[in-house]
Amino acid sequence: MQKCRVMSPEIAEAPSLEAMIRAGAKALSGSQSPRLDSRVLAKHVLSVDDAALIVRAADPVTDETKRAYDGVVMRRACGEPIAYITGVKEFWGMTFRVTRDVLIPRSDSECLVEAVVSRRPRGSVSRILDLGTGSGCLLCALLSEYPDAAGVGVDISGAAVAVARDNAARLGLAHQSAFAVSDWFENVDGAFDVVIANAPYIPDGDRAALVIDVSEFEPDSALFAGGDGLAAYRDIFRSACDYLTPDGLLVIEFGTPRQGEALREMIGTIWPAGEIGVIRDLAARDRGIALQLEPVGKKD
Numbered sequence: 001m002q003k004c005r006v007m008s009p010e011i012a013e014a015p016s017l018e019a020m021i022r023a024g025a026k027a028l029s030g031s032q033s034p035r036l037d038s039r040v041l042a043k044h045v046l047s048v049d050d051a052a053l054i055v056r057a058a059d060p061v062t063d064e065t066k067r068a069y070d071g072v073v074m075r076r077a078c079g080e081p082i083a084y085i086t087g088v089k090e091f092w093g094m095t096f097r098v099t100r101d102v103l104i105p106r107s108d109s110e111c112l113v114e115a116v117v118s119r120r121p122r123g124s125v126s127r128i129l130d131l132g133t134g135s136g137c138l139l140c141a142l143l144s145e146y147p148d149a150a151g152v153g154v155d156i157s158g159a160a161v162a163v164a165r166d167n168a169a170r171l172g173l174a175h176q177s178a179f180a181v182s183d184w185f186e187n188v189d190g191a192f193d194v195v196i197a198n199a200p201y202i203p204d205g206d207r208a209a210l211v212i213d214v215s216e217f218e219p220d221s222a223l224f225a226g227g228d229g230l231a232a233y234r235d236i237f238r239s240a241c242d243y244l245t246p247d248g249l250l251v252i253e254f255g256t257p258r259q260g261e262a263l264r265e266m267i268g269t270i271w272p273a274g275e276i277g278v279i280r281d282l283a284a285r286d287r288g289i290a291l292q293l294e295p296v297g298k299k300d
């Protein structure tokens with residue numbers, strides 16, 4: 001990603017919308033997807049959709065729009081993720097508001113939602129707990145699939161809890177959800193059929209290996225978890241038994257195959273009778289674990 005720069009003369013002098021977008025893409029050549037980023041930012045500044053960009057391609061652009069566009073292109077060129085610039089991110093077909101207080105929802109995390117939906121038919125889930133809710137994306141996605149269920153989302157960050165609560169309200173899920181500031185289970189009561197967690201799992205020493213978009217912009221509390229990245233899950237596993245129903249489902253995300261192995265080992269020790277399922281992401285990489293406490297249908 002290139003360093004910050006002064007206003008691009010090519011954007012300032014662009015004779016049309018299409019030329020402005022081309023100039024934006026050129027200024028974003030350090031990005032992995034310059035053309036796409038450039039178009040998304042143009043749509044954001046103009047508050048229009050894809051179709052309008054095509055229809056208006058040859059139209060001239062006002063100086064005010066060019067200034068606004070140059071400003072967001074500059075932010076992106078400095079590494080700021082698109083979602084923080086536009087303030088929104090799609091997840092599970094829903095639009096979430098995001099701020100720099102929350103991790104940007106990743107499409108790979110949708111496999112956690114799928115893992116629950118594929119194991120629990122509608123009507124079989126009453127209470128869901130989302131640990132480290134961030135934007136609230138996992139909880140809201142699940143509540144949209146289980147309209148009869150109630151969900152609790154907790155996060156150690158008060159600012160994140162405010163974003164999650166706002167997202168639930170915007171998505172019409174306020175009546176199904178409650179959010180609280182909590183150090184994992186600290187302020188949680190009762191037992192849950194489903195406990196889901198995308199806890200921080202990046203080893204502290206891996207900061208330098210992260211792209212700037214992540215390391216410089218996303219909250220540290222959402223990313224890092226001790227020397228091996230598993231500190232958060234060790235904390236969670238210590239208490240999880242007390243908050244799962246006897247046939248509950250625990251679904252978690254991790255980052256690397258080695259972490260997956262270590263987590264499966266820990267889980268096998270704590271819940272020797274549990275059934276461990278591997279969750280794969282869109283690229284067919286191991287991404288999570290689904291622990292079924294007492295396998296449904298195998299009770300004595």
Ligand SMILES: C[S@@+](CC[C@H](N)C(=O)[O-])C[C@H]1O[C@@H](n2cnc3c(N)ncnc32)[C@H](O)[C@@H]1O
Nearest residue numbers: 103105132133134155156183184198200221222
């Ligand atoms: C990787 S982010 C996941 C956010 C969201 N669930 C998602 O999938 O996009 C981890 C979240 O855990 C929260 N967190 C970190 N430590 C925590 C703790 N001790 N108790 C509760 N939440 C914590 C962070 O603030 C962050 O929002």
